[in-house]
Each structure stands twice: as structure tokens, then as C-alpha cells.
Amino acid sequence: xxxxxxxxxxxxxxxxxxxxxxxxxxxxxxxxxxxxxxxxxxxxxxxxxxxxxxxxxxxxxxxxxxxxxxxxxxxxxxxxxxxxxxxxxxxxxxxxxxxxxxxxxxxxxxxxxxxxxxxxxxxxxxxxxxxxxxxxxxxxxxxxxxxxxxxxxxxxxxxxxxxxxxxxxxxxxxxxxxxxxxxxxxxxxxxxxxxxxxxxxxxxxxxxxxxxxxxxxxxxxxxxxxxxxxxxxxxxxxxxxxxxxxxxxxxxxxxxxxxxxxxxxxxxxxxxxxxxxxxxxxxxxxxxxxxxxxxxxxxxxxxxxxxxxxxxxxxxxxxxxxxxxxxxxxxxxxxxxxxxxxxxxxxxxxxxxxxxxxxxxxxxxxxxxxxxxxxxxxxxxxxxxxxxxxxxxxxxxxxxxxxxxxxxxxxxxxxxxxxxxxxxxxxxxxxxxxxxxxxxxxxxxxxxxxxxxxxxxxxxxxxxxxxxxxxxxxxxxxxxxxxxxxxxxxxxxxxxxxxxxxxxxxxxxxxxxxxxxxxxxxxxxxxxxxxxxxxxxxxxxxxxxxxxxxxxxxxxxxxxxxxxxxxxxxxxxxxxxxxxxxxxxxxxxxxxxxxxxxxxxxxxxxxxxxxxxxxxxxxxxxxxxxxxxxxxxxxxxxxxxxxxxxx
Amino acid sequence: xxxxxxxxxxxxxxxxxxxxxxxxxxxxxxxxxxxxxxxxxxxxxxxxxxxxxxxxxxxxxxxxxxxxxxxxxxxxxxxxxxxxxxxxxxxxxxxxxxxxxxxxxxxxxxxxxxxxxxxxxxxxxxxxxxxxxxxxxxxxxxxxxxxxxxxxxxxxxxxxxxxxxxxxxxxxxxxxxxxxxxxxxxxxxxxxxxxxxxxxxxxxxxxxxxxxxxxxxxxxxxxxxxxxxxxxxxxxxxxxxxxxxxxxxxx
Numbered sequence: 001x002x003x004x005x006x007x008x009x010x011x012x013x014x015x016x017x018x019x020x021x022x023x024x025x026x027x028x029x030x031x032x033x034x035x036x037x038x039x040x041x042x043x044x045x046x047x048x049x050x051x052x053x054x055x056x057x058x059x060x061x062x063x064x065x066x067x068x069x070x071x072x073x074x075x076x077x078x079x080x081x082x083x084x085x086x087x088x089x090x091x092x093x094x095x096x097x098x099x100x101x102x103x104x105x106x107x108x109x110x111x112x113x114x115x116x117x118x119x120x121x122x123x124x125x126x127x128x129x130x131x132x133x134x135x136x137x138x139x140x141x142x143x144x145x146x147x148x149x150x151x152x153x154x155x156x157x158x159x160x161x162x163x164x165x166x167x168x169x170x171x172x173x174x175x176x177x178x179x180x181x182x183x184x185x186x187x188x189x190x191x192x193x194x195x196x197x198x199x200x201x202x203x204x205x206x207x208x209x210x211x212x213x214x215x216x217x218x219x220x221x222x223x224x225x226x227x228x229x230x231x232x233x234x235x236x237x238x239x240x241x242x243x244x245x246x247x248x249x250x251x252x253x254x255x256x257x258x259x260x261x262x263x264x265x266x267x268x269x270x271x272x273x274x275x276x277x278x279x280x281x282x283x284x285x286x287x288x289x290x291x292x293x294x295x296x297x298x299x300x301x302x303x304x305x306x307x308x309x310x311x312x313x314x315x316x317x318x319x320x321x322x323x324x325x326x327x328x329x330x331x332x333x334x335x336x337x338x339x340x341x342x343x344x345x346x347x348x349x350x351x352x353x354x355x356x357x358x359x360x361x362x363x364x365x366x367x368x369x370x371x372x373x374x375x376x377x378x379x380x381x382x383x384x385x386x387x388x389x390x391x392x393x394x395x396x397x398x399x400x401x402x403x404x405x406x407x408x409x410x411x412x413x414x415x416x417x418x419x420x421x422x423x424x425x426x427x428x429x430x431x432x433x434x435x436x437x438x439x440x441x442x443x444x445x446x447x448x449x450x451x452x453x454x455x456x457x458x459x460x461x462x463x464x465x466x467x468x469x470x471x472x473x474x475x476x477x478x479x480x481x482x483x484x485x486x487x488x489x490x491x492x493x494x495x496x497x498x499x500x501x502x503x504x505x506x507x508x509x510x511x512x513x514x515x516x517x518x519x520x521x522x523x524x525x526x527x528x529x530x531x532x533x534x535x536x537x538x539x540x541x542x543x544x545x546x547x548x549x550x551x552x553x554x555x556x557x558x559x560x561x562x563x564x565x566x567x568x569x570x571x572x573x574x575x576x577x578x579x580x581x582x583x584x585x586x587x588x589x590x591x592x593x594x595x596x597x598x599x600x601x602x603x604x605x606x607x608x609x610x611x612x613x614x615x616x617x618x619x620x621x622x623x624x625x626x627x628x629x630x631x632x633x634x635x636x637x638x639x640x641x642x643x644x645x646x647x
Numbered sequence: 648x649x650x651x652x653x654x655x656x657x658x659x660x661x662x663x664x665x666x667x668x669x670x671x672x673x674x675x676x677x678x679x680x681x682x683x684x685x686x687x688x689x690x691x692x693x694x695x696x697x698x699x700x701x702x703x704x705x706x707x708x709x710x711x712x713x714x715x716x717x718x719x720x721x722x723x724x725x726x727x728x729x730x731x732x733x734x735x736x737x738x739x740x741x742x743x744x745x746x747x748x749x750x751x752x753x754x755x756x757x758x759x760x761x762x763x764x765x766x767x768x769x770x771x772x773x774x775x776x777x778x779x780x781x782x783x784x785x786x787x788x789x790x791x792x793x794x795x796x797x798x799x800x801x802x803x804x805x806x807x808x809x810x811x812x813x814x815x816x817x818x819x820x821x822x823x824x825x826x827x828x829x830x831x832x833x834x835x836x837x838x839x840x841x842x843x844x845x846x847x848x849x850x851x852x853x854x855x856x857x858x859x860x861x862x863x864x865x866x867x868x869x870x871x872x873x874x875x876x877x878x879x880x881x882x883x884x885x886x887x888x889x890x891x892x893x894x895x896x897x898x
Contacts, residue, residue, distance in 0.1 A: 068715075134808050180778075280683075
């Protein structure tokens with residue numbers, strides 16, 4: 001069993017971060033210049049951290065797998081970023097954002113972390129405005145807001161339907177500023193394949209140059225992983241094609257604990273799957289639920305006619321439509337949290353009311369809003385999303401409702417970290433989606449951007465100083481040590497092994513098989529028997545992978561197939577641990593829905609008595625079942641209650 | 648409605664930056680009109696691997712038209728035969744059964760080929776590193792609402808900022824000019840009070856870097872605007888020229 005301490009500061013909730021900052025150590029400018037930090041990943045978390053650490057004077061090396069830091073998947077976030085500014089005078093506050101986030105996460109996140117997130121949220125908006133991020137504004141020239149799921153106030157800041165892009169361009173520009181100044185060195189098309197640990201501390205990484213295949217060593221006094229989530233374990237997801245969990249997984253295999261791996265977010269508004277040749281799913285922003293109403297027909301005969309394309313959705317009379325979210329959750333209506341909206345869609349489709357040929361789709365309808373506000377207003381709000389929808393489906397959403405269905409979107413689970421965002425390996429940090437810390441069992445919309453930037457701009461730059469203050473006498477890390485040698489050797493051996501198999505199946509074919517197992521058995525609804533099966537089937541598939549995969553080409557060139565094979569090898573291990581975690585958690589909470597544990601109305605039924613803890617999985621060796629450690633969650637400041645979005 | 652297509656592809660294959668490239672021809676059958684263009688290439692690649700051949704290397708990532716990674720020149724058009732889209736948003740319903748489709752990488756002296764259809768666009772990063780930022784450090788910032796910005800200016804800045812850095816403008820321009828890319832960034836920042844302060848210096852530094860990296864000059868053909876997947880207007884080039892002129896006059 002691992003010994004670990006979450007290092008949550010004592011004192012009243014509102015004073016914890018302030019007191020902690022006062023208590024931790026800082027590093028002098030002269031010493032910062034002597035210290036090296038590696039940041040892996042250049043999404044909102046990584047780019048903002050690298051830029052801010054370099055602003056402070058540290059030497060930063062930053063790595064990304066794309067051809068430019070600007071391509072990281074944060075760029076695809078559409079709807080917005082939350083901040084407790086209370087600009088709308090609607091009684092928002094740090095406390096309310098904190099409370100909504102804890103409740104939205106179904107009481108499975110740390111109070112102290114979430115409060116701090118809400119506390120720094122306002123400064124993020126200020127920072128982005130100063131960088132020249134063109135947020136939407138009203139006619140008076142002030143910042144505009146919209147509403148998002150799980151909240152009854154308007155606190156979401158946005159830049160058209162491209163908020164993630166604009167925030168990332170802001171962070172990327174800050175990164176470029178550091179590169180121009182000379183204390184950030186950027187490595188593009190480089191993938192981290194291992195973390196190197198010397199005397200118990202993270203001291204560097206092993207990377208593969210994706211253009212030349214060269215295996216390289218990089219040393220530093222601290223390593224920050226900002227490598228995003230592992231949603232692509234499902235093969236089909238809204239994640240970018242190259243998003244993967246491998247960096248975090250290497251850390252896990254070196255002793256870092258992996259927390260709550262089964263907490264996966266299934267986003268309710270994605271374009272439905274069209275066939276088995278599909279490689280990627282597309283998200284339609286949650287912001288659409290501000291003005292879109294979700295429904296299916298009340299009558300089965302209408303469903304049949306729609307599936308056969310005999311009638312159009314718009315021809316179904318108002319009284320024959322079941323606006324099921326408004327019916328079930330009057331207080332929040334179409335703006336219930338994502339997990340609730342996804343399950344409700346599944347419930348209607350399972351009951352036979354799905355509206356496309358596969359029976360796996362519901363309507364997202366804008367006709368009420370268009371009648372109320374005019375098409376121009378809707379176009380101004382969501383123009384690019386409507387265009388995106390039409391390009392993919394060939395249907396004009398101004399005339400006919402969109403068809404949507406839930407899809408894998410985000411992973412709340414991730415590397416365990418303490419209040420300082422440090423994993424249980426000293427000197428190894430995890431920020432943004434790569435860690436587990438703030439969203440509990442379900443993340444609210446527009447909070448991923450907030451967390452990535454909170455970690456990178458305003459939390460890590462403070463907390464890492466406390467660790468590095470003990471490193472000021474450590475010389476530059478020497479990469480010619482046996483630890484680096486061994487890590488490099490192991491990476492090379494893994495690559496050689498993959499090329500040597502020369503089997504019959506492609507990486508994608510095996511990945512698709514894994515995706516089916518995960519979606520069917522570890523997806524939106526899980527049960528004990530299914531999870532047992534999942535473990536067995538994943539093990540068998542992993543065995544097949546190592547005997548029957550075919551990786552073409554050579555290592556010494558640009559070769560996406562070996563990149564994918566290395567990532568799939570890790571997904572095949574990750575999926576199994578996700579299943580163990582889902583199996584262990586005998587309750588339903590947030591995105592984790594166990595069919596055995598639901599209320600009579602089909603709502604998630606938590607078991608606070610036994611499961612108010614973070615499940616921290618510890619690696620015990622190749623093919624061995626990992627050990628479960630528990631970090632109890634103590635709710636000192638809010639009353640844990642059943643989530644209620646009805647009244 | 649879903650239909651199936653049988654197609655012939657003529658694809659540029661090039662082992663690496665130093666090797667000579669050539670077109671190879673591939674047949675592909677039973678492609679759903681509902682598939683995206685890149686899903687079609689996924690299928691072709693899966694087939695090639697089974698035939699023991701090396702798959703076609705191409706850049707792609709988000710497949711939602713926003714990351715700017717995909718970069719194919721299809722039948723003589725950057726991002727293929729549709730308007731206001733990236734390659735990943737191109738769907739097979741734009742093609743007919745029996746079509747022959749020619750697929751090339753971006754062609755520009757500033758974007759050397761890495762392999763097949765993959766090019767190196769680090770020149771864009773270098774231009775932005777020359778000055779495409781506001782010089783503010785993290786922290787110590789006034790409230791976001793401290794400086795009101797007119798809605799018109801903010802919206803216009805947003806339009807310019809929607810550039811995804813894909814390089815279609817460069818690939819389309821007969822001179823291989825990066826003026827649309829550079830002007831979009833300069834313009835987006837110059838329109839806001841936060842970015843205006845360094846406007847002249849920024850314009851000068853970015854244009855100088857663009858020239859140094861081997862991009863061509865702009866002759867106002869407007870081809871870039873027509874092929875830009877995000878519909879960035881060449882009016883930003885005019886604004887860049889103004890900023891640049893002011894900077895030069897100030898010297």
C-alpha cells in the first residue's frame with residue numbers, strides 16, 4: 001500500500017489557499033535561472049504552465065506530439081469557460097461556483113481543490129483579456145455571458161463557438177513570448193514514452209522524435225504532465241485522433257497512482273454514429289442547450305415514420321412531442337448536467353423512441369428559439385456550429401432539428417495528485433485533464449477550460465516553487481546515468497517488439513475491438529457481470545495484440561502506425577483498470593452508472609457510507625491486478641445530499 | 648441518403664524530405680457517401696497495410712475543422728472541393744462514383760515535405776514567435792471589464808482570430824505568400840486596446856520573419872481568401888499594410 005498525503009491545508013475553506021500560499025516556500029530569481037522544468041503537452045494546462053513558469057524565470061522545455069503547440073485538443077472546446085465574476089448580477093459567487101461544481105461532480109471531488117478552482121477563476125478571464133483573447137461583448141463593450149448545464153446563473157464566457165481555440169491561442173502566444181525571450185525550448189512532433197526516476201524523484205523523460213524515430217533523453221528538476229485524458233480508449237470519441245493516455249500511463253507504471261479511472265464523461269450532444277467505417281465522433285457544443293430543446297416523439301408510430309423518412313420532425317405537432325428533460329427536471333430543464341442528460345437520452349432510446357435508423361438519436365430543436373429570437377440571433381450565437389453540423393450530416397438545422405446522441409468526451413479520472421498538483425512521485429506533477437482533482441464523478445460544461453488554465457496560470461507556478469526550493473543546490477540533471485540508460489533501453493525494446501510481431505491485424509482493427517468492449521460493457525451503463533466479462537475480454541484482446549498486430553514500416557522514419565501501436569498497447573492495459581474500478585465502485589455517481597444501483601425513477605443512487613473516497617490504483621507489475629488505495633473525501637463545509645435538478 | 652462509391656486515387660508519395668516524390672494510383676471501393684474524406688483515407692490505409700505496403704502519411708487530429716492539422720491539396724484545391732471547410736470536414740458526398748481524385752501535400756518552399764502528404768509548418772510558429780503576442784506576463788492584470796471594447800471591434804478581432812494556422816493560404820497563393828496568416832494575427836491584436844500598444848513593432852517583426860523564412864510577396868490576387876477554411880478576409884492584409892507603413896514611417 002502506498003503512503004500518501006493529500007496535503008490539504010487546515011483552516012476555513014475560504015482561507016485554505018491564501019494560508020497555503022503564505023506557508024509554502026518560494027525560489028529566488030537567481031536560483032530559478034538554474035532550475036529546469038519539463039512540461040509535456042501544450043493544451044491549455046501545458047501551454048499556460050510553461051508560459052507562466054518561464055515568466056517566473058525557470059528554464060522550460062515543452063513537448064507536444066503535433067506539428068505545433070497550437071494544435072492541442074483544448075482547441076476543440078466550443079462553448080465557453082466558467083468564472084465566478086458575477087458580471088450578470090445574478091447572485092453568482094465563488095461559493096456558488098464551488099457548490100455547483102461539487103454537486104455537479106456528485107460529491108466525489110475534494111472540497112479544498114474545487115474551492116480554489118472557483119477562487120482563481122476570475123483571474124483567468126482577466127489574464128486572457130490582457131493577452132488579447134477576443135471574448136464576446138455586449139453593446140456597452142463589456143464581457144458577455146451565457147448559461148451552461150448544471151448552473152442557474154450565467155457565468156460562462158465565450159468567443160463565438162471557438163472558446164477553446166481562442167484561449168489556447170492566448171496561452172500559445174504566451175508560450176511564444178517565452179520562446180522568443182529564450183527560456184522556453186519547444187519540441188514539436190515529440191512523444192514522451194517514459195518518465196525517468198532517480199532516487200525516487202522524477203528527473204526527466206524519454207521521448208521519440210516522431211519525424212526521425214530517434215529516442216532522446218531529457219533531464220529536468222521537475223516534470224509536469226499536461227497530456228490530457230484517455231477517452232480514446234473507446235476508439236470512437238470526441239477526442240482528437242492523436243489524443244492518448246500514454247504519458248500518464250507510463251507514470252502509473254513507474255509508481256504514480258491512477259485515480260478514479262472509471263469516471264468517464266459521456267457528452268449528451270454529439271452527432272450520432274453513422275456506420276462501422278467511422279473513425280471519429282463530433283461534438284455539438286453544450287451551449288446549444290441554451291436555446292435548443294431536446295425531445296423525441298410521444299407516439300411510437302411517429303418514431304417509425306421518422307425512421308423510414310416518411311415524415312419530417314418539424315411536422316410533428318407540439319402536443320405529440322416529449323420534451324423529456326423539461327418533463328423530468330423542471331428546475332433545470334434542458335440545462336441539466338451532462339451525465340443526467342446522457343442517461344435520459346439513453347433511457348428514451350432504450351424504450352424505443354430513438355429517431356434515426358439505428359434507434360440511437362434524439363432531437364435537439366431550435367424552432368422555439370428561432371421563433372422567439374429570429375434566425376439572425378441564432379446564427380450570431382451558433383453560426384459556426386450549425387455550419388459544422390450541416391457539413392457533416394447534409395441537414396440544415398435551421399429548418400429541421402439536429403439529431404444527437406451521447407458519446408465519450410472527457411475523463412474525470414487521471415493521475416492522483418495532492419493539493420500541490422504533485423503525484424505521489426516527488427517532482428512529478430499532473431495538471432488539467434491528466435489529473436483527477438476537481439470534477440469528481442462528472443464535469444460541468446465550460447469547466448475543463450477553467451481547470452486547465454487555473455492549474456497552469458495560477459496554481460502550479462506557486463506550488464512547484466515549494467518543491468523546487470529544496471532543489472536549488474541540485475546540479476543540472478545528468479542524462480548519462482543508469483536510470484536514463486535503462487528507460488531508453490526499455491522503450492527501444494518495446495518498439496522493436498511491436499515491429500517484430502508481424503501479425504495479421506492492423507492497429508486500428510484491434511483498437512476498434514477494444515472500443516466495442518469498452519462502450520458495451522464499461523460505457524454509459526455498467527453492471528457486475530458485464531464488467532467481469534470486460535476484464536476477461538480485454539485480457540484476451542491484449543494477448544492477441546501482442547501476438548497478432550502488424551506494424552508496417554520502420555522506426556527510423558515518420559511512422560504513425562508505430563505511434564498508434566504504442567498508444568494502443570497502453571489503452572489495452574488502461575481499459576482493464578477502468579473495468580476494475582467500475583466493478584469496485586458499487587454505487588452510481590455522476591458519469592459512473594451501475595445498473596444495480598438506481599432509484600425507482602432511474603436516477604443514480606450513490607452509496608456515501610462506503611464510497612466517499614478517491615479510488616487510487618497502484619501498479620503491481622505486468623499482468624498483475626493493481627492494488628486499490630483509498631483517499632477518503634471529507635466534506636467539512638457542505639452538506640452531502642442527493643443531487644436534485646427537479647426543483 | 649447513403650450511397651457507395653468506387654474511386655481511383657492519385658496520391659503523392661515521398662519517403663522523406665530528401666527523396667524524390669511521385670504519384671501512385673490506388674483503387675478503393677464501397678466508400679459510403681456519409682464517410683468523411685479522411686475516413687476514406689483511413690480505409691485505404693487499412694487496405695494498404697493488409698497488402699504489406701506502407702500506408703499514406705497525412706496529418707490530421709481533431710477532425711472537427713478547428714486544430715488546423717489536416718492539410719491536403721485535393722483536385723487542385725486546398726482542403727478539396729467545398730467552401731469554408733478543412734479537409735477533415737470534406738465529405739464523400741461531394742464526389743461521384745467513378746471519380747479520379749488527385750491528392751497532394753501543401754506545396755511551398757517554406758513548408759518542406761516530411762513524408763507523403765505531411766509537411767513541416769514550423770515556419771508559422773517562428774513568425775508568431777517573432778511578435779504575434781501581447782507582452783504581458785501571468786498575473787498582475789486589471790479586471791477583464793476594466794477596459795470596455797466596442798462590440799464591433801471585438802467581433803472583427805474574433806473573425807481575424809479564427810485563423811487555424813493550417814497554411815491553405817500559402818498553399819493556394821501562386822507566390823507562396825503568408826500575408827493572410829500574418830495579417831490575421833496582426834489585425835486581431837491591433838483591433839484591441841491590449842494589442843494595439845505593440846501594433847507597429849509587431850507588424851514589422853512578423854513581416855521581416857515571414858520574408859526571412861522564404862514566403863513570397865503578396866500581389867493581391869485574393870486566392871487565399873477564397874480558399875481559407877475560416878473565411879478570413881483580405882481586408883486584414885490592408886490593415887497589416889497600414890500598421891507596417893506606420894512602423895516604417897516612424898523609423
